Each structure stands twice: as structure tokens, then as C-alpha cells.
Amino acid sequence: MTTFQALLVEKSEDKTFSRSVVERHVDELPEGALLVKVKYSSLNYKDALSASGNPGVSRNFPHTPGIDAAGTVVSCDDNAFNEGDDVIITGYDLGMNTSGGFAEYIRIPSSWAVAKPDGLSLKEAMVLGTAGFTAGLSVQGLVENNVTPEDGEILVTGATGGVGSVAVALLAQAGFSVVGCTGKDSQADFLMSLGASRVINRDSLLENKERPMLKEQYAGVVDTVGGEFLAQAIKSTQYGGVVTCCGLTASAQLDVSVFPFILRGVSLLGIDSVQCPVPPRVKLWDKLAGDWKLNQLEALTTEVGLSQLDEKIDAILKGQLSGRTLVNLDL
Known part of the structure; x- marks a missing residue:
């Protein structure tokens, strides 16, 4: 036995x-x-x-x-x-x-x-794991909705976490200018080493929470934490921008008006890695083993x-x- x-x-x-x-x-x-x-x-x-x-x-x-x-x-x-x-x-x-x-x-x-896939070892596959797969789905959501590096900065919330850190690295390697948002000021160098162009403290993202709309800043967002951070990110997204949502560690509640959606045409994409069907699952793993394979x-x-x-x-x-x-x- x-x-x-x-x-x-x-x-x-x-x-x-x-x-x-x-x-x-x-x-x-x-x-x-x-x-x-x-x-x-x-x-x-x-x-x-x-x-x-x-x-x-x-x-x-x-x-x-x-x-x-x-x-x-x-x-x-x-x-x-x-x-x-x-x-x-x-x-x-x-x-x-x-x-x-x-x-x-x-x-x-x-x-x-x-x-x-042949391009990944078992070890590399688990360095990615669910977090990396979810980050890949999020980046894929931006790309498939026509967000390009020329459109402007991409905000990643919860940037030092598993999903966030892989998303920062994937986006930077693809040529995007990435803004990492974190509550860990001591990890700014870590995020810069992954390719972030700049790092902001999460408290700065939460400024002016009472406003229904904020200054247009980001062409896209990879949100990993939810709650008020996701709400503020949506309010700060440029006209026609895309926000992906995959986490709820901050909160499962979303308190935001419809103004960003109907006045700026912002799109909110839900990201689910748990029940993702096999064909797109295989396709994304092939990407992560090939063109999107990370150097870091x-x-x-x-x-x-x-x-x-x-x-x-x-x-x-x-x-x-x-x-x-x-x-x-x-x-």
C-alpha cells in the first residue's frame, strides 16, 4: 500500500x-x-x-x-x-x-x-500556478479588448501579491507601462525589478473616494483586490478603457456609480480561472510557455x-x- x-x-x-x-x-x-x-x-x-x-x-x-x-x-x-x-x-x-x-x-x-506544454517545466508551471494563470487571463482580457501599450499606463492593484506580481511582469514584458499599487512601500524595488515603471501607495488610490468620477489616468486596470480599490480604479480609467476584476481580498462589495460606464465607455471584465473551459485553458498555458513566457x-x-x-x-x-x-x- x-x-x-x-x-x-x-x-x-x-x-x-x-x-x-x-x-x-x-x-x-x-x-x-x-x-x-x-x-x-x-x-x-x-x-x-x-x-x-x-x-x-x-x-x-x-x-x-x-x-x-x-x-x-x-x-x-x-x-x-x-x-x-x-x-x-x-x-x-x-x-x-x-x-x-x-x-x-x-x-x-x-x-x-x-x-x-513543452516550453514549461513542472517547476515553472507551479511558479505560475493559479495566480499566474489568473494574471494571464487578465492580461489576455486587456489585449483582446484592444488595449495597447500606446494607449497609456496600466494599473495593477495588489501588485506584490501572486496575481499582481505576475501581471506586472507579463505586462511589462509585453511593452506596457505598468503602475504597481501596493500597501507595502518596502516592496517598491521588487516591483520595479519586475518591470513596473512606477509604484504608488494604495492610500493615494483611495483619495477622493466620495467623488463619482476621477481624473482619467489609466488605459487599463488589472484589479486583484476588489472593494473600494476596484471602485477607485474604475473611476480613474480613461475613455474606452478596460478594467479586469479577479479578487475580493479587500471586499466583495463594489460601490460605484454607472457614470464611468456610460460617460467614458469603460468596460469591466470578470476573470474566472476556476471553471475556465479546457480549450481556452490549454491555449493560455501554451502562451505562458511560449510567447508570454516570463524571464523573471x-x-x-x-x-x-x-x-x-x-x-x-x-x-x-x-x-x-x-x-x-x-x-x-x-x-
């Missing part, structure tokens, strides 16, 4: 939650056609919520979080993949209510996996093992992490 290491979140009788690395058996995994030996995962904010018992993410415990996984196929009952194939799994229910990537093995429906992946990355995850989970919940945290299951 195959055993493996996994991060397990357990709920006590007093409704508190604890995390520990334990030994599990493959036959304890949920049903699914595809069994994968996980090489790498990554830490996302949603993982930290799951690991803390947030009922909006995970309801059943004990549970192994990890919404990302990259590894090698051990077996596939429906022949969608062959033994030895390298695959990437992001989104769907992985790590939410299905045992996730913070473990050496996962068992899932084969439809949740895509073949790793190492600069984005802190690498940890399962035993170091507990402290990183606490740190991301406190807003203390920057860039991407890669989980190496062999460490």
Missing part, C-alpha cells in the same frame, strides 16, 4: 483548526480516474483560507488544501492520459473540498488536468517544503508575502 506525506488540516471539537504534516495512504484519496504523483504545488490566498477552516472555501475536515498541482501521471482509468505524462492541475474543486496539492499524491477527474520567474519565487508551509500560510493571511511561494513536495 503506497503511503505519502500530506499537509492535513483538522477541526477539533471546539471548532478550532490545526495543521500538521502526516502520513496518508493512497487508498484514502477520493474517487477519480486520474492518479498523479505531485512534484510541485504553490501557495495561494485561497489555500490559506482553506487551511484556516474558512467555510466559504472548504467545508469538510480533515482536509488537504492546495488548489494547484503539477506532477506525473501514475495511472488513468479513462485513458485520457498515459502513465508518465506530465500534467498541470489548477482550479475546479482541487484543494477546496477535494484533497489538494499539498500532498505527494492526488486523485481527481481527468478533465481537471491539462498536459504540460526565479525573481518571483520563494521555494519551501511541506514542513515550512504552516508559517507561510500565516504570513499570507497577514499580507506579509510577496511574489509566489512554490511548494516542492520533495523537500
